[in-house]
Amino acid sequence: MGNIRVIMVNMMQINEPINVWVFFRKSGIEPHLFFWKERKIKIEKINLIHTSKNGEELFYHFSISSGGNFYRLKFETSKLRWILEGVEED
Numbered sequence: 001m002g003n004i005r006v007i008m009v010n011m012m013q014i015n016e017p018i019n020v021w022v023f024f025r026k027s028g029i030e031p032h033l034f035f036w037k038e039r040k041i042k043i044e045k046i047n048l049i050h051t052s053k054n055g056e057e058l059f060y061h062f063s064i065s066s067g068g069n070f071y072r073l074k075f076e077t078s079k080l081r082w083i084l085e086g087v088e089e090d
Helices: none
Strands: 012-025 028-036 039-042 045-054 057-066 069-076 081-088
Touching: 012 069, 028 045, 028 057, 028 069, 028 081
Parallel strands: none
Antiparallel strands: 012 028, 012 081, 028 039, 045 057, 057 069, 069 081
């Protein structure tokens, strides 16, 4: 097996609604920046995207990084709402 690196071990659970600016591309939705605690946080890298379901409801989860910090965003497709799930900041 290859090397496995664990990241986001110290992630604090937030679960707050946020505003997100996104691009809609042929390949799908791509968050560009988001607003949290009166800050505008530009997304430097999308590290992982995955989906989950709760019954018929579909969620998109984005693990992103910005300025050495890590964030987990969730897009709720049925409500067209973004949630900041977790944060690991220096």
